[in-house]
Amino acid sequence: MNVHDILQNPDEHVRFAAYLDKLEHVADANEVSLVSRVLSDPDQTMAQSAVLRHLDRRAAGLYPGPAYEGWAQAMTQATIDHPFLAQRLREWSLFRAVTLKLPWQPEDLLASSNWLQLKTAAGTNSEAIEILAKAGRTKRIRNTATIGHNHRSES
Template sequence: MSGWSDTGKQPDEDEHQRFNRYLQQLADVCQEDEAEMVRVILRDPDEVMAQSAVARHLDRRAHQLLTDPGFGDWFHTMATEVGEQGFLGRRLYEWTLLRSIAVNAPWKPEDVLAASDWFQRTAVQILTSPTALRLLAGDGRTRRIRTAADRRLAEERR
């Protein structure tokens, strides 16, 4: 791997410094090295910090690839690294649900309503599907989500 260091090579760094370094490394990583970098970061002794850095990366990359045909391959590679259980697995799953809605692939309303608050807020921000926005406007988990979805619907009608 070129251009980045393995965890543990700088034991004097505190978690804040490592977190910022991980974010920068993930932002700069080439596609070929991405999976290995994620794997290395997830071996950091501070599991919560490592998962947080990887989650930010997953969010950034998934948003970039949302309607890209390469999303599926990227998803499978990342799912192999983060596993299907736990926070990161759920976040990846929710990005696949967002993608399904964004590219007009089949999706189930009950999956949208069962998804996390993060998912519902993100869906309202990035999706343009009137069906999904109507669903969230009527049955979103929080008043904030329902109101934001209502506003988005009004914007999309203009």
Template sequence: MRALDAAPAAEAAPLIRRILTEDPDRQMARAAVVRHLDGRAAKLAGTDDQTWHTWTAPLREAIGDDPFLTLRLQEWTLVHQATATPSWSPSTLSAASDWLQRRLTETPGVSAPVLAFLAEHGRTKRVRAASRRPPRTEPDGS
């Protein structure tokens, strides 16, 4: 994990690929990659689309066909869209995982229409309640 934290952005994707293919402990490798992905995505959510794409394109290739990592990256892309662009769909949010719906309620900058939708249609009571709270204005560092 320290190697990922210390790697320059341009070297992260090749390092992730190496971790996922060479680490004999598959679960630990995935955990390290998820932690890195979550931390970096939280910092980049809400940036412009070019910055987001510059980060996600090589990452998408690096994680290959790992279903969990692919899903997590897709979910973070939805968080990005809900904070940086007006492009989100009610059907996508309705089908979103519990993790993604909770993340949207915790992420500064998520649009009011997204939160209003989740307040009414969120999958869990926790998501519906959190969507009604006043929006956060500062990142939580996660």
């Protein structure tokens, strides 16, 4: 089933599942084109949700390696008209910087979404964890960071 056939199905649940399947199996060379096609679906909430899952899955697998940078740039172009998706990509890049101990700014982390703060609070960067233990946006984030910080102190 190609994307044109998927778009013809009136059931957004069927389209969502079909998009996820296509995105999971897309060749790297066709990924930008497929993401753009999915984002052309009239049901923008569903389309962006499918692409978000794809971005999270791909970024989780790519962020530690050198291929991440080029992929993130390509995906940023494909999602440029979708602020939430573009923000998620920026946050994956910040997560990458924090995790790999590349340069990053504490104020960027503190201004980030609950999703990124919680993901970072459960991570391994002591500096980021200390920042989030003191100033994370929610009690859950601060608690997760405090537990991680205390666990590291005991080790």
